[in-house]
Amino acid sequence: MPKVVDREKRRAEVAEAAWRVVERVGIRAATLRDIAEEMGITKGSLAHYFQSKQQLVAFAFEYGVTRVFERMEAMTRVASPGVDRLRIALELMTPAHFDLDAASAAALTFWAYATDDKLLADVHLRNYATWRTRVSGFLEEAKARGQLRAATDVALETTALMALVDGTLVGSVLEPDQFTKARILEILDHALSRL
Amino acid sequence: MPKVVDREKRRAEVAEAAWRVVERVGIRAATLRDIAEEMGITKGSLAHYFQSKQQLVAFAFEYGVTRVFERMEAMTRVASPGVDRLRIALELMTPAHFDLDAASAAALTFWAYATDDKLLADVHLRNYATWRTRVSGFLEEAKARGQLRAATDVALETTALMALVDGTLVGSVLEPDQFTKARILEILDHALSRL
Numbered sequence: 001m002p003k004v005v006d007r008e009k010r011r012a013e014v015a016e017a018a019w020r021v022v023e024r025v026g027i028r029a030a031t032l033r034d035i036a037e038e039m040g041i042t043k044g045s046l047a048h049y050f051q052s053k054q055q056l057v058a059f060a061f062e063y064g065v066t067r068v069f070e071r072m073e074a075m076t077r078v079a080s081p082g083v084d085r086l087r088i089a090l091e092l093m094t095p096a097h098f099d100l101d102a103a104s105a106a107a108l109t110f111w112a113y114a115t116d117d118k119l120l121a122d123v124h125l126r127n128y129a130t131w132r133t134r135v136s137g138f139l140e141e142a143k144a145r146g147q148l149r150a151a152t153d154v155a156l157e158t159t160a161l162m163a164l165v166d167g168t169l170v171g172s173v174l175e176p177d178q179f180t181k182a183r184i185l186e187i188l189d190h191a192l193s194r195l
Numbered sequence: 196m197p198k199v200v201d202r203e204k205r206r207a208e209v210a211e212a213a214w215r216v217v218e219r220v221g222i223r224a225a226t227l228r229d230i231a232e233e234m235g236i237t238k239g240s241l242a243h244y245f246q247s248k249q250q251l252v253a254f255a256f257e258y259g260v261t262r263v264f265e266r267m268e269a270m271t272r273v274a275s276p277g278v279d280r281l282r283i284a285l286e287l288m289t290p291a292h293f294d295l296d297a298a299s300a301a302a303l304t305f306w307a308y309a310t311d312d313k314l315l316a317d318v319h320l321r322n323y324a325t326w327r328t329r330v331s332g333f334l335e336e337a338k339a340r341g342q343l344r345a346a347t348d349v350a351l352e353t354t355a356l357m358a359l360v361d362g363t364l365v366g367s368v369l370e371p372d373q374f375t376k377a378r379i380l381e382i383l384d385h386a387l388s389r390l
Contacts, residue, residue, distance in 0.1 A: 026310070026311055028307075028311060029311075105310040105311070108303075108306050108307050108310055109307040109310060111303050111306075111307065111365060111368070111369060112223075112303050112304040112306065112307030112308075113307075114368075114369055115221070115300040115303055115304060115368055115369075116221055116223060116224075116300070121369065124369050124370075125369070125370065128369070128370055132373075156378075156381060156382065156385060157385075159366070159373050159374070159378060159382060160359065160382045160385060160386065162362070162366070163359055163362030163363050163365070163366050163374075163382060164355070164358055164359050164362055165362065166361070166362035166365040166366065167357070167358030167359055167360065167361035167362035167365075168358050170306060170358070170361040170362070170365070171354070171357070171358050171361065173306070173309075173310055174306060174309055174310075174316065174319050174320070174323070175319075175320065175323055178327075178354050179354070179358075183351075183354065186351060187351065187354060187355045187358060190351060190352075190355060191355065194389050
């Protein structure tokens, strides 16, 4: 048991180091050697945990999104049911709430890698299935409490809101003057006010 | 004059060939050599027009988006003013209307390249400034005709609608089961019905 725990702990440390390197040089330029150096270990030791950059990128993203989901869980637990929880589940996935400046550009690059890499595509699908469950769950909750129109199509609304959030991520990187943090939160408020 | 025309015509042929290669092998794998071969010319002849893959990708995207804008112009000219034109200006930029299957994945990869490449970032900014002018223009037109609430914030609505369209592109590549062409058009209809 302790060995498994240590291994998971070590992999988490690698993911943290990977994100620090990405913050400094970007996801495309980051190498396994950079990440090993960041941790003060050899590339050979790092290979004990990750054999390729692709594997490490997959893990670092899953690790990062899992942290966001944990925060989402903690925040929604103490928020009012329905729309307030829905807002949290969407806001935390927008660049307005990312810890690292490099996270949005890294996410765009991760998406591009995922277009022709099954491992990364599967990580994305798994993360988004989890996110989708939360978003649609809070929409159902809001509907049951009469916070939405009775005719609300939860599946359609879920997909539309997730697309909107992803679009703010694209905009924050490629049209930063249009997609300030304040603007992104306004866009989300506006969408929620129309439910 | 004829020489300039020939050169532009030739560059357009290169862009068309580049898109055919991207459709076959993807944007990441496509090489200048593949594109030269597709045209039946040498890589040296191709270098007369484009010195790097980055330059060619920038041109091929600008070329592709310009074709979409031309179709948008032709379709909106004969459509009813206001919301009907707005719908066209948004729909043509969704994957539901792309000519090539590979275009969505190529666009995601182009965005990723643009995160750390100024030439591509500038092409994107220029294209999106043009698109933004159309979207906001048709929103103003709709507002002036009483098709929208009087209080509509056109700048906010423009940015939100563009983000939504970009999000459907991400979804169509990475969650294709959720973002079918029919679903994307439904999402857009839904957004327009709420204006």
